[in-house]
Amino acid sequence: MGTSKKYMGITGIFEAEVEGLMEGLLRAKAMNITCLWVEFDSSSVVLAIQQRKIPWYALQRWMHLNPFLDSISWKISHNFREGNSIADYLARDAAKTGISGDNAVLPSHILDLLQRDLDGRLPFQFY
Template identity: 45%
Template sequence: MLISYQIFFGISNSFSAKIWSILKGIKLARAKGFQQLWIESDSSVVVSFFHHRLIPWFALQVWNHILSYLNAIVWKISHCYREANPVADFLAKETAKTGTSFDDVSLSLRIRHELAIDEAGRTCFRFLR
């Protein structure tokens, strides 16, 4: 993980929040000069929308603005299960609690711990009560 960010959307639905989050990540990658980008989302619907270039009307202006960047780099978007991305879950929960947005979140002890688990290839489980 090279950068992390959190965006407070206020009252919103998860679909539009995930669309805006991906677009924000692409804009940050462009600002950092990344030439390769791999986007993962736990929403298979959102991933499908991006694969088929079915960008929702509310995000079209931003999409059109970053499309030339995406056409100039190597990038892909793929689905991952929620268990595979505990850092995104943690940042989303923190943002909902605090109501704040940050473009460059420092890697807290919790985030570094989750990244170490992922790097070690340990299996993560989610148990429902």
């Protein structure tokens, strides 16, 4: 699979989240994915997509992706930020460094989180 991060400069959170979704869907198309579950920590983006209220700045890409999405089994759902530490790390790293890139080298604590996810162990902490 791999990782990807994109530096977007100064932008709104909603716009950045929509951009991340579009990039991910384009990657899924390029990889010929046939079954896709998108988990997003932005409930407003999830709701907008579910209601087909695509922001104007993403509409052209959405229309390009529609035939692909119609041809596969896919869904989008909300996941709390704490449930996606890897995406959170990549977004913060791109914002701090100003560097976009693919297949980033992940620090050990993020690799541990990824392994926990692969093992089916929840990353939540209870106090």
